[in-house]
Amino acid sequence: MRELNLYAKVEHLLGIEEATEALYDLYHSELEEYKVTTLLDVGCGRGGFMERMISDGIVCKGVDLSQVMVDECQAKGLDAVCMDAKEVTGSYDAIVSIFDVLNFMDEKTLVAFLNAMAERLNDNGVFIADINTLYGFSEVAEGSMSRDSEEESLIVDATFENDKLDTVFTLFEKQEDCRYVKYQETIIQYFHKIKIFQKLEKLRLVEKQTFSLYDREDKTLLIFKKR
Ligand SMILES: C[S@@+](CC[C@H](N)C(=O)[O-])C[C@H]1O[C@@H](n2cnc3c(N)ncnc32)[C@H](O)[C@@H]1O
Numbered sequence: 356m357r358e359l360n361l362y363a364k365v366e367h368l369l370g371i372e373e374a375t376e377a378l379y380d381l382y383h384s385e386l387e388e389y390k391v392t393t394l395l396d397v398g399c400g401r402g403g404f405m406e407r408m409i410s411d412g413i414v415c416k417g418v419d420l421s422q423v424m425v426d427e428c429q430a431k432g433l434d435a436v437c438m439d440a441k442e443v444t445g446s447y448d449a450i451v452s453i454f455d456v457l458n459f460m461d462e463k464t465l466v467a468f469l470n471a472m473a474e475r476l477n478d479n480g481v482f483i484a485d486i487n488t489l490y491g492f493s494e495v496a497e498g499s500m501s502r503d504s505e506e507e508s509l510i511v512d513a514t515f516e517n518d519k520l521d522t523v524f525t526l527f528e529k530q531e532d533c534r535y536v537k538y539q540e541t542i543i544q545y546f547h548k549i550k551i552f553q554k555l556e557k558l559r560l561v562e563k564q565t566f567s568l569y570d571r572e573d574k575t576l577l578i579f580k581k582r
Contacts, residue, residue, distance in 0.1 A: 493511030
């Protein structure tokens, strides 16, 4: 997954730390309503949410398709594996997919993924995820930005068309000999209509909250139970 590894390499330049913490606060407070002793974090990234939950005494496992992300989790001593979530074994009181993870899947992959997650939930388990709204894609995510430092220079160029956001990440990274190496990858994110989540075979959408992460109603939180 070269594009996800490039994302992992540039994430610290994107200025999303505050938004990430705000999402962790939201998930943490939602999970307080449930009896959770085991948690699976799908698309766990660098493992920040798992660290928070472990400090509450919860046993956490993370999976991510980026080896770079998983290496960082493992270096912190977290239980994380680089694999497709559909291959995860075990069962959990809670499963989370935080910060756009579902938008990385096309509709067919998404539906198969969600039904696979139902199989991994304990009977009273809860699955929580967030997605970008149409407003979030067209008014917040679309556009260009650049970030420069002495060591690296990043250009991000995102276009939203036909319910798909194509984000081109171009990174120039300074080498020891002062030359720059160029990396370029495109990440595709898919807008999903709520009705997809309302007709799942194995999960029941019990709550949806649209909220503002960066601007107005740019995000929706989805909470599911097993059918
Ligand atoms: C925006 S990051 C969020 C990371 C983390 N949840 C956080 O809040 O910091 C999205 C993550 O999802 C991972 N990802 C994307 N598609 C995935 C999939 N199908 N299965 C597992 N991880 C995936 C990416 O590698 C990336 O680490």
